[in-house]
Amino acid sequence: MSAAAATVRPEAPGGCGAAPVQQERGQREVFCGLTGIVWLHRKIQDAFFLVVGSRTCAHLIQSAAGVMIFAEPRFATAILEERDLAGLADANEELDRAVERLIERRPEIKLLFLVGSCPSEVIKLDLSRAAGRLSKKLMPRVRVLSYSGSGIETTFTQGEDACLAALVPELPAAPADAAPNLLIAGALAEPVEDQFARLFAAMGLGPVSFFPPRRAADLPAVGPTTRVLLAQPFLAETARLLEARGATVLTAPFPLGAEGTSLWLRAAADAWGIPAPRFAAATALPEQRARQAIAKSGASLAGKSIFFFPDSQLEIPLARFAARECGMRLTEVGTPYLHRAHLAQELALLPEARLVEGQDVDKQLDRCRETRPDLTVCGLGLANPLEAEGMATKWSIELLFTPIQGFDQAADLAALFARPLARRARLEV
């Protein structure tokens, strides 16, 4: 194990020097922010998500959740009907009634999100007012908040950003003289959270809290001594609001891959002034373990080309991992939205590639066919058609549902990319 490997630092962000980004506008082939409910309701275990929308919205969530049908899922759709469109006053009354029925049936709910959709926004049904009104009525039993997951405002993972942003004003205030504390923002799988908590404990860094919490009552405090480490690249609004509460957002690459995880942890360690040997003592072993595991599970990826359709905003960190740790060749890296400040360090690490922000799906499919990458990362609507054209694909949504962050998941991430290729190599039909 080389101690140096653990402490590789990126050069200063490239700024204008960074690769040019092509802007594209046309038909998008992405989910809307409602999709985030599928993982968020599993994360905050006493929260309920009530979409105020149409039959389409209900059908979207059901289709995105796919086989993950739970007996009594903690989400539902209040479907707007003809008469709700006729008068907003009645729609508000109807909504209150629907919420009351829901709370009656599900007494375990502590936090209720009213989630806005395209129809509710187009008819200007004010869900934040409704949430305020209902909160007043239902507190302290149930806190009611609202956010937009609509397709006209949010793309896929931006739904999580909007949800967390709605929670930020609810966070208790940490006193100005509180000891420095670390807040990890972004939904992570529980084992991943536990691993990170252990690593920070091992380097003597704390207290550490995770946002969103597993229970609505465990909202972490935030204040001027809070440092925020973003676990996900799509939390622009959440980060902005945390800063407005006095917190400092640390810039770092994202914890994907051994390198990304190490640099991410390092950003916190530096903020705490953890001496290098202590950092190395805590992270060197798992990092080395991760590198060895990646070398094995990602071995088949070296030299293979990869193409990313825009989907989750994870594309740039994933491309950085695929290129730098698996030796893959980047062709096109699409992202629905590029937050330059949060991705500055990622962009600095990213080898040359065609970076595209936004989407025109037909043109992008043309480029993909022309490029004929060895592996294409894309949404569920495109995967089988591309496979039928002879291209190996990885569904991007799996990268949201599978724990991929942290040292001990890095090899799993490489394996997710390697499996479609391995499968093709096996099949003789």
Place this chain on the structure above:
Amino acid sequence: MQLTLWTYEGPPHVGAMRIATAMRGLHYVLHAPQGDTYADLLFTMIERRDRRPPVTYTTFQARDLGSDTAELFKNAAREAYARFKPEALLVGASCTAELIQDDPGGLARALELPVPVVAVELPAYQKKENWGAAETFYQLVRAFAGRAAPVAREAEAPKRANILGPAALGFRHRDDLREVSDLLARLGVEINVIAPLGASPADLARLPQADFNVVLYPEIAGTAAAWLERKFGQKSTRTVPIGVGATREFLAEVAALAGIDAPPAMEEASRLPWYSRSVDANYLTGKRVFIFGDATHALAAARVASRELGFEVVGLGTYSREFARDIRAAAAALGIEALICDDYLEVEAAIAAAQPELVLGTQMERHTAKKLGIPCAVISSPVHVQDFPARRSPQMGFEGANVLFDSWVAPLMMGLEEHLLGMFREDFEFHADAAPSHLGAAAAPETAPAPAPVLAVAAGGAQGVTWAPDAERELRKIPFFVRGKARRNTESFAAEKGVVTITVDTLYDAKAHYAS
């Protein structure tokens, strides 16, 4: 405002997509926000189609509202035509675009494209998927067959029929179509056009050339068939050939429509009647069955269950409100009350109250039945990837009846086996914690006491390894279906490395070691 957790039907524009995707040479330009593109996966993932549905979405965003959504629509339509060169363009709006009232039909016509434009208005806040499919199919048939004059045909020519109804994302439509086509061929009836599946707009224009229509799925083809009857005097079949009795009736109906006096005998491959009479099937007598699905499949299932398998139908319902009357009549004939409802929780409550021994339902009822520990077979949409089996598995015709026998009786037999297994589970051959597999949640949950913290590795016998409590806790976070493998791997890794106490690090070292 209706509170919904899971829905039986999607919005009406998904119905339109099912028609457009089934056809050839048609492209659908849908005014809709980006999230609505999820509907593509229904076709590419659930039905495993090898190409994208022929649909262009405008994917307008908030910033486009009030300014140029109409322009966006025109561009999308223009570009879709230029790229896909369809024979005709179908245009419409999803729920959100309906609210902004851009008039896709007018906008598309203003482009003066060199192909016909068919606009469908599907009120998203009133109607649902099947209605949307029926309305779209009807509008297309009207648009393309409307101007055709009926063709004079020679009297001795073999009779010709259209087959109407099979669509994309339909429950076993592909296999039913083949079965029914074979039946018609053996009767000597020529097939004129099959629609919408595989038909082009030009094919729709040929619909009037048939003598009569075979309607497989009234939910989808009923409106169009009624119009064809009014306009061209084409009669339609009324019987849906699901089950032996219905298939016989269907054949008689087709023979009458085609003027065939003595239809040939064609039941040689029909096994249901004999299987149902064999002594082995005795135990099926009076089995209590609860039926729920779309109207076509629920009605057929009630008939087959009661008259061909000797079950006792204790519940019958549908989410197809358009066909409530038919279902009510069938239920009344069985002496029960019909359940007309699209709230799956209400259906669940009705199932629980009826205490059936078998549920014939949709994927939704499959989950309910699992929860209640009742065997279940799926008979109807909404579909799931499992409803597109690789093998042929029709519901219609004599072979379809054979399939019904197998697929409805198998879960009952499985249930019996599991029950026996449960009875004998204390015997030494059976794992004490082996739970019935197919009954899922009804099986004992993992309430068994946590494994003892000290475990010996059985293999080799010589080395014993122990689990540190935190490693044991970590192990329990791994999903149960791979936990056993993780435990085995970690233990053999530890044994190999001479590790005596397994720590969290050993667990992940082993994970990394076995990573591939």
